[in-house]
Amino acid sequence: MLHVNGGMGNTSYANNSRLQREIISMTCSIAKEALTNFYNQHIPTSITIADLGCSSGQNTLMLVSYLIKQVEEIRQKLHQRLPLEYQIFLNDLHGNDFNAVFTSLPRFLEDLGTQIGGDFGPCFFNGVPGSFYARLFPTKSVHFFHSSSSLHWLSRVPVGIENNKGNIYIGSTSPKSVGEAYYKQFQKDFSMFLKCRAEELVMGGGMVLTLVGRTSEDPSKSGGYYIWELLGLALNTMVAEGIVEEKKADSFNIPYYIPSPKEVEAEVVKEGSFILNQLKASSINLNHTVHKTEEESSTPLINNSLADATDYDFAKCIQSVSEPLLIRHFGEAIMDELFIRHRNIVAGCMAKHRIMECINLTISLTKKIS
Ligand SMILES: C[S@@+](CC[C@H](N)C(=O)[O-])C[C@H]1O[C@@H](n2cnc3c(N)ncnc32)[C@H](O)[C@@H]1O
Numbered sequence: 001m002l003h004v005n006g007g008m009g010n011t012s013y014a015n016n017s018r019l020q021r022e023i024i025s026m027t028c029s030i031a032k033e034a035l036t037n038f039y040n041q042h043i044p045t046s047i048t049i050a051d052l053g054c055s056s057g058q059n060t061l062m063l064v065s066y067l068i069k070q071v072e073e074i075r076q077k078l079h080q081r082l083p084l085e086y087q088i089f090l091n092d093l094h095g096n097d098f099n100a101v102f103t104s105l106p107r108f109l110e111d112l113g114t115q116i117g118g119d120f121g122p123c124f125f126n127g128v129p130g131s132f133y134a135r136l137f138p139t140k141s142v143h144f145f146h147s148s149s150s151l152h153w154l155s156r157v158p159v160g161i162e163n164n165k166g167n168i169y170i171g172s173t174s175p176k177s178v179g180e181a182y183y184k185q186f187q188k189d190f191s192m193f194l195k196c197r198a199e200e201l202v203m204g205g206g207m208v209l210t211l212v213g214r215t216s217e218d219p220s221k222s223g224g225y226y227i228w229e230l231l232g233l234a235l236n237t238m239v240a241e242g243i244v245e246e247k248k249a250d251s252f253n254i255p256y257y258i259p260s261p262k263e264v265e266a267e268v269v270k271e272g273s274f275i276l277n278q279l280k281a282s283s284i285n286l287n288h289t290v291h292k293t294e295e296e297s298s299t300p301l302i303n304n305s306l307a308d309a310t311d312y313d314f315a316k317c318i319q320s321v322s323e324p325l326l327i328r329h330f331g332e333a334i335m336d337e338l339f340i341r342h343r344n345i346v347a348g349c350m351a352k353h354r355i356m357e358c359i360n361l362t363i364s365l366t367k368k369i370s
Contacts, residue, residue: 002153002255004055005320006097011339014057014100016320018312019284019358020149021059024066026282027210027362031146032070034206034277034364038144039074041204046085047071048142052132053150054090056097061108064088065115067146068123072116083119091128091136095324098127131155133192137200144206145197151190151211154255158185165250166236169228170219179219186257190267198273201367207274213361214258215281226286226356228254230349231318234341244334252329254322264361274365286314286356314356315343 004013049067054060068086075084090101105125113120130136132147133155158181164171170179197207212227235252238244261279268276319339327335349356 003093003095003097003324005323006056006095006100008100011316011319011323012057013055013320014097015311016313016316017055017057017059019286019314019317021062022284023210023358023360024059024063024148026284027148027208027280027360028063028066030278030280030362030364031067031208034208034366035067035070035144036074037277037366038204038206039071039078042143043078043080044084044143045082046087047144048087048089049144049146050089050091050128050137050142052091052136052145052147053153054092054096054101055150056092056100059148060090060101061104063146063148064090065108065112067144068112069116072120083121086121086123087126088123089126089128089137089142091130091132093131094129096129098129102127132196133189135196135199139199140202142197142200142205143202144208145201146208148210149212151193151209152213152256152258154182154185154257155189155192156185157253157255158182161253162251164253166232167229168232168235168252169254169256171229171232172220174220182219182257183259183263185255186259186263187267190259190264191271194267194271194273198271198367203367203369205367207365207367208362209365210360210362211264212258213264213281213359214260215359217260217262219258219260226349227258227318227358228256230345231322231338231342233345234338237341238334238338243337244330248330252326254325258359259361261361264363268363268365273368275368277364277366279361279363282360282362284358284360286358287350314350315339315346318342 005011006013008014051060051063071084090098092098102125109123128136132150160181161178163175164178167174167178170182201207235244235249239246239249261281265276265279268274319342323335326338
């Protein structure tokens with residue numbers, strides 16, 4: 001049932017995904033490195049690239065454009081003159097607004113052709129609806145997987161967290177068992193993800209994944225506080241005023257997990273099919289969204305800092321990714337009120353100059369040659 005707000009409205013993901021766009025720009029140098037490594041080993045006549053959790057909006061095709069341009073640049077350096085066929089797969093859950101993506105394809109391809117020039121392509125696009133926690137592609141059919149801001153979503157709410165009262169994620173007042181149940185679900189999901197991708201990747205194929213993470217080993221002390229605890233606080237004020245039933249609020253938990261680097265690495269090692277080339281943490285200050293990692297900020301993908309961005313609004317960003325889930329549990333009637341309260345709480349935190357940061361973990365993997 002998970003999907004972001006589709007369409008092009010005020011609270012749509014398409015209009016509120018500047019933060020995630022910034023995350024792509026901060027980490028795309030790692031994707032470039034992975035593609036270069038791949039080309040050092042292979043000379044394919046066609047390349048199959050899949051973006052997992054592609055969503056809809058300008059991030060989807062911006063990323064594809066970036067990856068294709070990188071491949072073309074690498075090929076030029078290697079003096080590969082014959083045109084390369086691109087097979088691009090865009091994956092997301094069934095509820096995703098694939099129509100919006102496909103509608104923008106003709107214009108996108110025209111612009112890309114103009115930008116790259118010469119004999120570029122052809123490019124074949126495919127939508128792949130389904131969960132990335134299951135098989136999506138035939139065996140050994142994909143050269144490169146990419147995923148950004150998606151893998152922190154779990155396949156389901158963990159079982160056994162009925163005692164997580166007053167919280168919608170792991171919070172400072174959550175019993176220890178809640179953190180353990182979330183971690184267990186992450187382990188199960190992430191190992192399944194790795195297993196499926198290992199089957200689908202060609203030998204030596206690459207994968208670059210970026211997900212929200214934490215630097216502390218304690219899951220209740222992390223970026224998750226800002227992302228979900230503020231929304232939980234807004235919900236609690238509605239419970240206190242009798243607008244939302246306490247039982248209803250207590251039974252809502254977000255299927256999301258913010259792992260530490262060690263937790264991610266442990267799953268990669270345990271699954272065993274991949275070489276871990278790098279695992280990097282980067283941070284964005286959500287108040288003004290100024291880069292902390294300098295080297296990536298020189299990337300040509302996006303030059304603007306979010307400090308000046310008129311299209312960045314943290315509260316609306318959270319609304320655009322979580323509203324469909326909340327509507328399913330609470331109904332549509334309370335949404336406006338809930339998000340007004342959430343916006344006020346966020347504004348209060350920012351006005352007090354509380355530093356709200358989002359940590360991202362990026363991992364670059366290569367499928368082992370066995
Ligand atoms: C915040 S959006 C990120 C979109 C895009 N990659 C970006 O960086 O802007 C997360 C996306 O992951 C998708 N997603 C979550 N769980 C998924 C799953 N199990 N399989 C496929 N897509 C999933 C959601 O539907 C959503 O579109």
